[in-house]
Amino acid sequence: MKKIFYILSVVVIFVGCKPAEPTTENTANTKRYAIGKGGGFTGAYTEYILEENGKVYKYDFNYDREVFIKNLEKSDLIYFLNRIEELGLEGIEINQPGNMSYYIDVRTGKTSINKITWGANLFYPPNELVDFHKELFNKLAETE
Numbered sequence: 001m002k003k004i005f006y007i008l009s010v011v012v013i014f015v016g017c018k019p020a021e022p023t024t025e026n027t028a029n030t031k032r033y034a035i036g037k038g039g040g041f042t043g044a045y046t047e048y049i050l051e052e053n054g055k056v057y058k059y060d061f062n063y064d065r066e067v068f069i070k071n072l073e074k075s076d077l078i079y080f081l082n083r084i085e086e087l088g089l090e091g092i093e094i095n096q097p098g099n100m101s102y103y104i105d106v107r108t109g110k111t112s113i114n115k116i117t118w119g120a121n122l123f124y125p126p127n128e129l130v131d132f133h134k135e136l137f138n139k140l141a142e143t144e
Helices: 002-016 074-087 127-141
Strands: 031-039 044-051 055-060 065-071 100-108 111-118
Antiparallel strands (some): 031 100
């Protein structure tokens, strides 16, 4: 009886402790939008990645991998893609990092097309960009 209990316990532990799987799909030609913030005393960053197909990933800086969180709802996806187009993120040139930095990185696959970074004390980015960053970051963070 003890052997059966021991075997079942081991099986349950191994089956129940499945680690998060890194991305394995081919995203070489997919348009992606990485949105993040961080720095400061700890130097820690948090980054979420939204693909045009609605998949949301969180970047794991410790293990240099992207971990799938879930799919964004279609209405939210359409809203954010329209806002990205309205703002023209691919054409904005801002590189003003600070102690605490905020960024939006437009990518094709894993290749950066345009990275918008701000946070310097004496630099004031456009309010619509700051508001968009905050709105998208919060929406992606709530998917966890």
